[in-house]
Amino acid sequence: MRPGEGAAQRLESGGTELEDIEIRLLLEGIRLYYGYDFREYALAPLRRGLSATMARERVATISAFQDRVLHDAALMQQFLGTVGVNVTTMFRDSETIRCLREEVVPLLKTYPSCRLWVAGCATGEEVYALAVVLEEEGVLGRCTIYATDLNEEMLAIARLGSYPLDRIRRFDDAYVESGGLGSLSDHYSVVGRSARFNGKLGASVTWARHNLVSDGSFNDFHVIVCSNVLIYFRESLQARAHRLFYDSLIRGGYLVLGKRESLLSCPERDHYEQVSDGVNIFRKMRW
Numbered sequence: 001m002r003p004g005e006g007a008a009q010r011l012e013s014g015g016t017e018l019e020d021i022e023i024r025l026l027l028e029g030i031r032l033y034y035g036y037d038f039r040e041y042a043l044a045p046l047r048r049g050l051s052a053t054m055a056r057e058r059v060a061t062i063s064a065f066q067d068r069v070l071h072d073a074a075l076m077q078q079f080l081g082t083v084g085v086n087v088t089t090m091f092r093d094s095e096t097i098r099c100l101r102e103e104v105v106p107l108l109k110t111y112p113s114c115r116l117w118v119a120g121c122a123t124g125e126e127v128y129a130l131a132v133v134l135e136e137e138g139v140l141g142r143c144t145i146y147a148t149d150l151n152e153e154m155l156a157i158a159r160l161g162s163y164p165l166d167r168i169r170r171f172d173d174a175y176v177e178s179g180g181l182g183s184l185s186d187h188y189s190v191v192g193r194s195a196r197f198n199g200k201l202g203a204s205v206t207w208a209r210h211n212l213v214s215d216g217s218f219n220d221f222h223v224i225v226c227s228n229v230l231i232y233f234r235e236s237l238q239a240r241a242h243r244l245f246y247d248s249l250i251r252g253g254y255l256v257l258g259k260r261e262s263l264l265s266c267p268e269r270d271h272y273e274q275v276s277d278g279v280n281i282f283r284k285m286r287w
């Protein structure tokens, strides 16, 4: 067993009382020094991220990891990627995207201009998928998409709009299942081994850093998409994010959540109506 592996395995399977204390000290140190506040993140995925990083760094204790991470901004950036869990795809939940296309976009067509916010957009694939839907439905030109994430490195990748071609080809089936009107390849050009999304898609997107833990709301969104982010938050933090979304939506606006997420921790849940059974798209009906 390599140094760090024992502690990492133990941590993942629950951890000791001392390790719980060390985690609290680590999160407090990170908050004070780097300004990232993970104290209200769900413990299980946080432990997984920590244990993976510790095993990679071969450190035996969380305190030793704390020493390293506080003195090494590059390691903090790596840790951010693991704790923030930046795994993403395109057209991940085809049923939701089909519903968005069929039930939400027709209403967007009735507005002269529309504002959409994708919160926790990681490396941007989900945002390009949304832009593809809007483009195919002929509304992209009147839409502004704000795509935000905590992690500046993820946003830098997203801004480029260029991904490994073999990765993007893996989303062909999901694109079709979600109601795609042509071929996903209509929306990008192949440059060497990369798929570069058409400039028109990226031109409608403003990429910005925004932290759901500490930053304020924006205004007047017609649609907010936040998928696979709230699952990493404890209930209190989920409620904060929900309040932000509620305040940022226009009356009649739509909130799109991931498949494993819900309105349960949303203080204003009674003000929303589910658009279609089994699909996590909710319409804000009341103030």
Ligand SMILES: C[S@@+](CC[C@H](N)C(=O)[O-])C[C@H]1O[C@@H](n2cnc3c(N)ncnc32)[C@H](O)[C@@H]1O
Pocket: 083, 084, 085, 086, 087, 088, 089, 092, 119, 120, 121, 122, 123, 126, 148, 149, 150, 151, 154, 210, 211, 212, 213, 226, 227, 228, 229, 258
């Ligand atoms: C699992 S990815 C989900 C990506 C995309 N929404 C999807 O469904 O494929 C979670 C993303 O949430 C971001 N994130 C985590 N905590 C955040 C916070 N407090 N504020 C904003 N984004 C956050 C992470 O950086 C990561 O990019």
